Amino acid sequence: xxxxxxxxxxxxxxxxxxxxxAFRAHGGAVHLGVxxxxxxxxxxxxxxxxxxxxxxxxxxxxxxxLNPFLAAGPDxxxxxxxxxxxxxxxxxxxxxxxxxxxxxFVRQREIDMVLPAEIGDYVDFYSSIEHATNLGxxxxxxxxxxxxxxxxxxxxxxxxxxxxxxxxxxxxxxxGQRKPPQAALPTFGPSARLDIELExxxxxxxxxxxxxxxxxxxxxxxxFGLVLVNDWSARDIxxxxxxxxxxxxxxxxxxxxxxxxxxxxALEPCRxxxxxxxxxxxPYLQTRDEWAYDIALAVDVQSQTMRERGIAPQTISRTxxxxxxxxxxxxxxxxxxxxxxxxxxxxxxxxxxSGSTPDSLGSFIEMTWNGExxxxxxxxxxxxxxxxxxxxxxxxxxxxxGSRIGFGAARGMILPAR
Amino acid sequence: xxxxxxxxxxxxxxxxxxxxxAFRAHGGAVHLGVxxxxxxxxxxxxxxxxxxxxxxxxxxxxxxxLNPFLAAGPDxxxxxxxxxxxxxxxxxxxxxxxxxxxxxFVRQREIDMVLPAEIGDYVDFYSSIEHATNLGxxxxxxxxxxxxxxxxxxxxxxxxxxxxxxxxxxxxxxxGQRKPPQAALPTFGPSARLDIELExxxxxxxxxxxxxxxxxxxxxxxxFGLVLVNDWSARDIxxxxxxxxxxxxxxxxxxxxxxxxxxxxALEPCRxxxxxxxxxxxPYLQTRDEWAYDIALAVDVQSQTMRERGIAPQTISRTxxxxxxxxxxxxxxxxxxxxxxxxxxxxxxxxxxSGSTPDSLGSFIEMTWNGExxxxxxxxxxxxxxxxxxxxxxxxxxxxxGSRIGFGAARGMILPAR
Numbered sequence: 001x002x003x004x005x006x007x008x009x010x011x012x013x014x015x016x017x018x019x020x021x022a023f024r025a026h027g028g029a030v031h032l033g034v035x036x037x038x039x040x041x042x043x044x045x046x047x048x049x050x051x052x053x054x055x056x057x058x059x060x061x062x063x064x065x066l067n068p069f070l071a072a073g074p075d076x077x078x079x080x081x082x083x084x085x086x087x088x089x090x091x092x093x094x095x096x097x098x099x100x101x102x103x104x105f106v107r108q109r110e111i112d113m114v115l116p117a118e119i120g121d122y123v124d125f126y127s128s129i130e131h132a133t134n135l136g137x138x139x140x141x142x143x144x145x146x147x148x149x150x151x152x153x154x155x156x157x158x159x160x161x162x163x164x165x166x167x168x169x170x171x172x173x174x175x176g177q178r179k180p181p182q183a184a185l186p187t188f189g190p191s192a193r194l195d196i197e198l199e200x201x202x203x204x205x206x207x208x209x210x211x212x213x214x215x216x217x218x219x220x221x222x223x224f225g226l227v228l229v230n231d232w233s234a235r236d237i238x239x240x241x242x243x244x245x246x247x248x249x250x251x252x253x254x255x256x257x258x259x260x261x262x263x264x265x266a267l268e269p270c271r272x273x274x275x276x277x278x279x280x281x282x283p284y285l286q287t288r289d290e291w292a293y294d295i296a297l298a299v300d301v302q303s304q305t306m307r308e309r310g311i312a313p314q315t316i317s318r319t320x321x322x323x324x325x326x327x328x329x330x331x332x333x334x335x336x337x338x339x340x341x342x343x344x345x346x347x348x349x350x351x352x353x354s355g356s357t358p359d360s361l362g363s364f365i366e367m368t369w370n371g372e373x374x375x376x377x378x379x380x381x382x383x384x385x386x387x388x389x390x391x392x393x394x395x396x397x398x399x400x401x402g403s404r405i406g407f408g409a410a411r412g413m414i415l416p417a418r
Numbered sequence: 419x420x421x422x423x424x425x426x427x428x429x430x431x432x433x434x435x436x437x438x439x440a441f442r443a444h445g446g447a448v449h450l451g452v453x454x455x456x457x458x459x460x461x462x463x464x465x466x467x468x469x470x471x472x473x474x475x476x477x478x479x480x481x482x483x484l485n486p487f488l489a490a491g492p493d494x495x496x497x498x499x500x501x502x503x504x505x506x507x508x509x510x511x512x513x514x515x516x517x518x519x520x521x522x523f524v525r526q527r528e529i530d531m532v533l534p535a536e537i538g539d540y541v542d543f544y545s546s547i548e549h550a551t552n553l554g555x556x557x558x559x560x561x562x563x564x565x566x567x568x569x570x571x572x573x574x575x576x577x578x579x580x581x582x583x584x585x586x587x588x589x590x591x592x593x594g595q596r597k598p599p600q601a602a603l604p605t606f607g608p609s610a611r612l613d614i615e616l617e618x619x620x621x622x623x624x625x626x627x628x629x630x631x632x633x634x635x636x637x638x639x640x641x642f643g644l645v646l647v648n649d650w651s652a653r654d655i656x657x658x659x660x661x662x663x664x665x666x667x668x669x670x671x672x673x674x675x676x677x678x679x680x681x682x683x684a685l686e687p688c689r690x691x692x693x694x695x696x697x698x699x700x701p702y703l704q705t706r707d708e709w710a711y712d713i714a715l716a717v718d719v720q721s722q723t724m725r726e727r728g729i730a731p732q733t734i735s736r737t738x739x740x741x742x743x744x745x746x747x748x749x750x751x752x753x754x755x756x757x758x759x760x761x762x763x764x765x766x767x768x769x770x771x772s773g774s775t776p777d778s779l780g781s782f783i784e785m786t787w788n789g790e791x792x793x794x795x796x797x798x799x800x801x802x803x804x805x806x807x808x809x810x811x812x813x814x815x816x817x818x819x820g821s822r823i824g825f826g827a828a829r830g831m832i833l834p835a836r
Contacts, residue, residue, distance in 0.1 A: 039587065086506060119581050120538075120540075120579060120580055121578055121580050123666075126663060138479035147661045147662060149597075149604075149658055149661060150598075152603075152604050153595050153604075153658075153659060155659065155662070155663055155666075156577070156663065156666050157576070157663040157664050157665075157666055158575070158576035158577060158578055158666070158670070159576060160539055160576055160758060160763070161538060161539050161579070162538055162539050162758065162759045162760070163628055163757075163758055163759055172628075172757050174756035174757050175631070175755060175756060175757075176637050176755060176756045177571050177755070178702060178750075179567075185570075185697075186567075186570050186571075186700065186702070186703055187700070188700045188755070189724075210580075210581055210590075210671075210672070211590035211671075211836065212629065212836070213593070234756070237756065240567055240571075241567060241571060241573065242662070242664075243565045243567060244565060244573070244660070244664070245484070245544060245573055245574065245575040245664040245665060246575050246660075246662070246663040246665070247575075247663060247664070248541075248573075248574050248575055248750070249753070249755065249756045252576070252753075252758045253628075253629075253756040253757045253758055254628070254757075266598045279603075282595060282604065282605070282606045282610065284606055285604070294798020296662075296804070316496070334595075334667070335667070335670075337590055337593060337594055337595070337606070337667065338592035338593060338594045338652070338655065338670065339590050339593075339671045339836075340578060340580070340581055340667065340670045340671055340673040341580045341581055342580070343580050346580070347751065415629075418629060418630070418757075
């Protein structure tokens with residue numbers, strides 16, 4: 001599908017993508033936008049021009065966050081997507097062309113992206129069997145790698161909503177309490193085992209009333225789209241605190257998401273069958289629909305030294321989202337099975353995405369096997385865990401039929417502890 | 419201190435209390451209010467009458483939630499409290515008396531209370547050593563009752579913000595996945611081990627920027643006041659899911675809070691020294707200030723049968739908040755020690771509050787020792803865990819110098835699973 005706009009051939013954001021975000025241009029008010037090539041279509045301007053009046057309320061796109069649009073539901077999402085496609089494609093409807101949409105674009109490099117939605121609750125799952133198996137082998141070498149419940153339900157926990165930040169936000173190295181196994185007493189100080197977690201998360205809407213679960217067959221109506229997620233983790237803090245109530249300060253200091261929400265509609269060509277589940281899950285987690293998405297993922301690292309020497313970011317891992325054991329529909333059905341209310345804008349992250357080979361792991365703790373086998377950087381440096389000045393970029397994309405549905409990046413640079 | 423208003427002698431809400439809440443009268447807009455005896459002083463009306471113009475912005479009290487007021491900080495909180503006291507006390511300032519504040523009262527029984535603040539993040543601690551010891555003895559009879567980390571840091575986890583509900587909200591029995599130890603496979607169905615947790619929580623404000631911890635010496639400036647919290651728990655769901663990432667669906671279906679936030683200023687007469695901590699905590703958790711609050715707590719239950727036979731609610735537990743091992747200042751300093759951002763309105767709950775005697779326990783799982791010793795109700799019924807139709811009321815108050823600083827109640831009735 002061709003646009004009358006000039007969109008680079010390798011862009012993450014062709015006409016087939018149209019991901020949603022929120023931005024501030026020249027210090028002005030926050031507007032919603034859709035990425036198109038290197039530009040952003042200002043949705044507030046589109047709405048103010050009356051171009052969606054026959055589809056939905058202007059207010060949905062004139063808001064300062066996507067929450068009202070997320071609440072509006074899938075019919076509205078699809079109708080707006082179709083309208084934007086019609087406005088942007090080459091040789092489209094003459095009346096729409098006359099709207100002169102060209103006026104409503106701004107350059108991505110001239111704006112600041114902000115969080116696309118207010119995130120009420122953030123849940124993090126643990127849905128890669130390769131990741132869960134790796135950690136089980138590492139920390140319980142004499143037992144079963146997977147806990148007895150793991151194959152029966154998508155394990156998850158609540159994370160911190162207040163520290164979900166957008167691509168590019170610097171990450172201050174957390175301080176915290178930790179006790180190495182051989183030490184007699186805990187100490188307090190900067191984390192010495194700062195890690196990443198490569199994840200993909202979904203943004204929810206419209207959600208359910210408390211007490212009324214979302215059936216797995218209806219999950220599609222409550223999942224708007226996906227973002228990349230870096231669930232930064234301080235392994236030393238986490239190891240000391242997690243018994244018995246799970247992760248808390250080892251995770252809560254920061255979680256980075258990519259700025260553009262790529263819709264399920266855009267990702268439809270990348271949808272495929274996921275891995276077989278053995279044993280078959282309980283009926284409330286069963287679906288015949290295909291819920292895996294073939295999203296290629298990469299982790300890039302660039303150290304301070306690399307930056308200073310002009311050495312480009314180095315890709316240290318490549319994997320795919322397609323192999324996740326538990327899928328998003330199962331996660332959503334499980335999370336609401338007890339009547340928990342979902343609100344528009346809620347973030348549900350997959351858990352660390354690891355493949356089955358050493359070059360496809362989603363965390364340093366796996367890549368370096370608990371720090372024992374440091375990674376060699378192109379600068380000659382070695383990394384067991386993250387050092388100050390390291391910048392991590394998560395990237396994701398799906399390629400189908402010559403077009404690339406991309407996510408952009410979720411980047412963050414480590415600043416020294418304060 | 420006497421008021422010109424008629425306040426019942428045993429009221430939870432004398433002039434010394436002045437707790438904050440939010441209400442809707444006759445289906446109208448949400449207003450902020452302060453409880454006085456059996457009435458509520460409408461703060462929007464007070465602000466609109468110009469009675470706080472010399473102290474702070476009217477908008478803080480005209481809002482539909484306390485969040486802006488919480489963000490304003492302790493100087494504003496204290497100034498408004500002093501002004502309200504001056505407006506209400508007998509023989510106060512003649513100019514203020516002329517304001518004719520009597521016009522601004524509504525009857526509590528004629529209004530609907532709503533959540534006093536938008537809760538961005540909800541954290542639940544585990545800070546009663548009696549409770550943690552009881553559960554340790556119950557589930558790990560052959561090991562140490564307390565985990566090795568327990569005396570070094572206030573263990574906590576993130577709960578679900580979307581399902582924090584106000585006093586009186588019915589609680590639908592959650593369904594979920596559970597597997598009794600002797601069963602081969604898990605099943606899905608209504609929780610058979612539905613429980614309460616008697617807790618006290620603090621509401622935060624104004625909070626910190628991400629990356630900038632709140633020192634324990636500054637905790638007072640970020641704790642507005644307290645509410646009663648019932649952290650409803652499905653023990654069967656929790657037991658099967660919690661490894662390795664902690665509580666999730668066993669807790670996320672509902673958390674009830676009392677409607678009035680009782681301020682630290684009001685509770686000042688009830689402040690006292692807490693228990694000695696051994697070993698001494700690390701410096702970031704050390705404080706010489708007294709941070710325990712002598713709040714008496716009670717748990718009442720009334721079954722459907724009791725209601726039908728006109729049998730009054732039965733008090734099944736009485737305890738005090740004063741004995742908590744970890745205090746609120748330590749909880750807040752710990753929770754932000756890694757740079758986590760606190761936002762106005764965040765809820766931090768204490769964890770189940772249990773005393774050292776059998777009649778002072780904060781959960782059924784402790785009172786009935788994992789269901790083995792059911793409670794006898796006045797109706798002749800027995801309870802291992804909650805049955806449909808049971809109503810639980812948590813109550814809390816502090817009595818000092820003849821005045822009672824009360825919390826009202828946090829009530830919830832169990833409805834059958836859907």
